[in-house]
Amino acid sequence: MKALEQKILTDGIVLSDTILKVDTFLNHQMDPLLMKQIGEEFAARFQHKEITKVLTIESSGIAPAIMAALQLEVPMIFARKRKSLTLQDGLLTSNVYSFTKQEETEISVAKKFLTEDDHILIIDDFLANGQAALGLLHIVEQAGATAAGIGIVIEKAFQDGGERLRERGIQVESLARIESLQDGKVQFVKETRRVEV
Amino acid sequence: MKALEQKILTDGIVLSDTILKVDTFLNHQMDPLLMKQIGEEFAARFQHKEITKVLTIESSGIAPAIMAALQLEVPMIFARKRKSLTLQDGLLTSNVYSFTKQEETEISVAKKFLTEDDHILIIDDFLANGQAALGLLHIVEQAGATAAGIGIVIEKAFQDGGERLRERGIQVESLARIESLQDGKVQFVKETRRVEV
Numbered sequence A, B: 001m002k003a004l005e006q007k008i009l010t011d012g013i014v015l016s017d018t019i020l021k022v023d024t025f026l027n028h029q030m031d032p033l034l035m036k037q038i039g040e041e042f043a044a045r046f047q048h049k050e051i052t053k054v055l056t057i058e059s060s061g062i063a064p065a066i067m068a069a070l071q072l073e074v075p076m077i078f079a080r081k082r083k084s085l086t087l088q089d090g091l092l093t094s095n096v097y098s099f100t101k102q103e104e105t106e107i108s109v110a111k112k113f114l115t116e117d118d119h120i121l122i123i124d125d126f127l128a129n130g131q132a133a134l135g136l137l138h139i140v141e142q143a144g145a146t147a148a149g150i151g152i153v154i155e156k157a158f159q160d161g162g163e164r165l166r167e168r169g170i171q172v173e174s175l176a177r178i179e180s181l182q183d184g185k186v187q188f189v190k191e192t193r194r195v196e197v
Helices: A001-010 A032-045 A064-070 A131-142 A161-166 B002-011 B030-046 B062-072 B131-142 B160-164
Strands: A052-056 A076-079 A091-098 A103-110 A118-129 A146-156 A172-180 B053-057 B077-078 B091-098 B103-110 B120-126 B146-156 B174-178
Touching: A001 A032, A001 A146, A001 A172, A032 A064, A032 A103, A032 A146, A032 A172, A032 B062, A052 A064, A052 A131, A064 A076, A064 A118, A064 B030, A076 A103, A076 A131, A091 A131, A091 B131, A103 A131, A118 A131, A118 A161, A131 A146, A131 A161, A131 B146, A146 A161, A161 A172, B002 B030, B002 B146, B002 B174, B030 B062, B030 B146, B030 B174, B053 B062, B053 B131, B062 B077, B062 B120, B062 B146, B077 B103, B077 B131, B091 B131, B103 B131, B120 B160, B131 B146, B131 B160, B146 B160, B160 B174
Parallel strands: A052 A076, A052 A118, A118 A146, A146 A172, B053 B077, B053 B120, B120 B146, B146 B174
Antiparallel strands: A091 A103, B091 B103
């Protein structure tokens, strides 16, 4: 997605060979028009999948997910990162390890929101090691629902998360795929749209 | 806002005299079309305030805030509830006590996103004791920015948060104002739009 790649090039800050800071438009301050365009792009790429619900994880996934859900005209659900007092019973849970935060978190979704008839589109802001997406997949599987696809805003293609998800036969669409962050420069994977094997 | 009040009446669950569960459309599963309408309503109510940025707090505030920001054509910033590894320096912070979760959390916003020239619209999903909104106000004040208004999706008008904010002279707009949750019933405050004193 050209507008996103352009934004990454102008506003992203390469902190190291593995860390790209995009807090000016994606995960702290957000550009709402870009989020809307991202939602539209996800909707277009998964339009043929008869999505019934969009599932994401708090917090940075919420904006792109709500925009995709708006476009697809389906509800959006966000997994919580720990239990709150008013949401204790009837949860589907999974454990997710965050390499950035160096801690394991329990994520949860109320059972009542996912059924066997659902075709779920999983959305997240970043894909690196794939831990968050795998945790969401695990929740979809527990519900007996179908994981219809995974939409990622920025994929670090030099880490193995994308491969781990795609080898399960799931359609993974990343709107920007980063090949390398070496020498302080963002290099995108050449093809603009990945061909599913 | 009629569509919101109607949704609360049909889908909200009164758990006690003080707790209203709205997890089917507002803070776990979300209705994206309702979120869009909420964003439009906030934009209309604060259009005259020359808002430069929308500020909210993760996680349930993000969807209404991004929709308001989209409509107002300004960036949205969400305060984080604790420091992450890539966001340590240059933070404005405040401590927020959550009565629901019975714990104090530090909320933070990167300094660089708020300037003295900013006119900030604060958005949140719920207003009860006003702790979260007061924490966000505190952050706006530290930046020397102007708190141009506060937009709340659901206000529990029987708790004192609304009064504490309004007595500071800030325009507070709540799209649904609940007078009482007694006897398992939602009663809204009579006036559809509060007259500022």
